Amino acid sequence: MAERLEADALVVGGGIVGASAALALRRRGLSVVVLERDLCGSRSSGVNYGGVRRQGRAFGQLPLAQRAHRIWQDLPALLGTDGEYVRSGHLKLARTADDMAKLERYRDGAQPYGLALELLGPDELRRRYPWLGAGLAGASLCPDDGQANPRLVSPAFARAAAAAGAVIREREAVLQVEHGSAGFVATTASGLTVRAPNLLNCAGAWAGPLAARFGDAVPLTQGHPAMAVTEPLPFFLPLSLGMEGGDVYCRQVARGNVVLGGGRVEPGALGVDAIRSTTGAILAQMRRIATLIPRLEHAQIIRTWSGIEGYLPDRQPVICASPRTPGLFHGFGFSGAGFEVGPAAGAVLAELVADGATATPIAAFDLRRFAQGAAVAAPSAAGSLADSPADSPRIAKGVH
Template identity: 80%
Template sequence: MAERELLKTDVLIIGGGIVGTSAAIALRRRGVSVVLLERDLCGARSSGINFGGVRRQGRAFGQLPLAQRAHRIWQDLPTLLGTDGEYVRSGHLKFARTAEDFDKLVHYRDGAAAYGLELELIGAAQLRSRFPWVGAGFAGASLSPEDGQANPRLVAPAFARAARDAGTVIREREEVVEVGRTLAGFHATTAAGLTVQADHLLNCAGAWAAPLAARFGDNVPLTQGHPAMAVTEPMPYFLSLSLGIEGGDIYCRQVARGNVVFGGGRVEPGAAGVDAIRSTTTALFRQMRSLAALVPRLEHAQIIRTWSGIEGYLPDRQPVLCASPGTPGLFHGFGFSGAGFEIGPAAGEVLAELVVDGSTPTPIDTFDLRRFTPPSTAHTQSQSPQHNESRKATTT
């Protein structure tokens, strides 16, 4: 019988997306030893299959401090990762179809200013003169000139490489099947027989994070969502901005080589389950109608690839980013609801600060998982740390 492998570390991270790997980088900078376990390949799930929008505009106000922190990290991406990941501050333009939607953009502009996000409102009369490619009938738009876009298929693996280069022990294709905590600390065992012992545990398991959290009494109503994505053939370059729309049913961007990446809406998994999720013709036709209305010259564009993936969603579309209320040494960072690409690097740094310092200068009260717990239950959990649990889990 092969000898079972044992690793000991200060921090165990479960999940190799951008949040987990950026946390690993930040922890290694503080001299903390880290082991990261990933069920598949790092960055292969939501971190690597998303649209690639690096935007602050449109986020809930409570997310803007985290988004502003992330904005500074993205600015220095080549130093952090050794690659720019095709990141450009192209600007993000968000359209309003109706006067009511434009009023929402005005309200958002006014509220976002308190967080240092400056937005320019553009009325209907100016739209066609400034952006001649836009379709008719829009009531206006909001421009965030320093928001941008990047290639998630380059950026997500680059975070993992940078974490490994910083000294993180990364083990891919390691499905965690048992996890628990005793007075000696946390322990996790994988299907391949690897056991990791750690003083701290970071739950960055994305769409699979809820079962892991529940092992320690932290229950959250996380569901899985599946974005519908597509990309066109290369076309003459004309669209420097990343586009969105109030209501969120379509978004698109054009990359330097001419392809237009677009998405909007979600698809349902077929009989093969979430691991074989694909976009559908129904979703694609719906997107193309919205896309052609927004940018008419794309009406006859040829689609060369479609895809989907798996993202973790919470009812209020806000992530969980906090220390466990009942289990000392356990920290959560998941549930970014399809909008974690931009803020992921900052979320990772916040988790590292919670581990090392016990607090973070970035406001995160909005992201506490106790918002989903009835007050009486929350009080009971806070009084009952779990020290002797060893439970089965299927996580990332």
């Protein structure tokens, strides 16, 4: 007989957002089932660059980012591991005077949010960081931003949720969700059904079809950053490095490897599930990084990869209750920010479920911002996933 589970809340997706929501819900005393198609934290949440920065985030996202910043500090108590999280500082470099003016404007705008950014002119920059290449116009330093190991942190959120009593089921792809007077009933590929009055859509880059099945269509697209890591090198890079304009970024882990990002790759014939960095993307990345940090010119790349980010046109996430379906909550589309803000997004989602409200400002993340003017794909006919990644499972909304 097919297995059936019941809970106060069903979370679809065991990335950092879904897992942290599950943990926060358990801490509120609600029963939770998490259904994860692969392994918890194996997608974006586990393969990202590992930047835990607030600098550069849109001002509207800074209250959420600041809440996350406080959670990151408590990681050992929350998860039983620090996930190699260090407040190393994040240095954003400017190539031109125009870029420097942008950093100055950002510093002024971010001041009310408590970011404490320090602008460095070219001489001070060279004095502090002599390993930088020539010709930079300056930089902005956020001393309390940091970095962490996503392969440790994101699965640890799921393990902590399980330890707190959440039922976590991996290798369970949700194929169908029905909604009626008894709440939501989700059915997975293995035949497992889960019934719950609350459903959290934390399916990352695959969240669009599930939202659309309940009339909450949003213009969610996918992107694939090119990532690489070098052989271990003598330690020289004490902070995480980015560029105004964002074309390249890097950090060095304590073991000496330099993690590099920048540029995008397109899925090949095998689709997004087999996405990898391409030689062209990595060579372009290496050329840019060698100009910035000449000592990396001959560094050996030992591994390359990519992942699947979910983007909305304004690069801000969707975090809200469904305007149409009671008990449905969305938390997806975090673009390049979800590792840092993910723990706070999970906490906010748990508050929306348990209290119906949150003190963290999230009005900017309401999906109704796409209701007019944006190219929102209309909910397609049942079973059709025209607006989804090629490898998405089918999610069909049932009838009452």
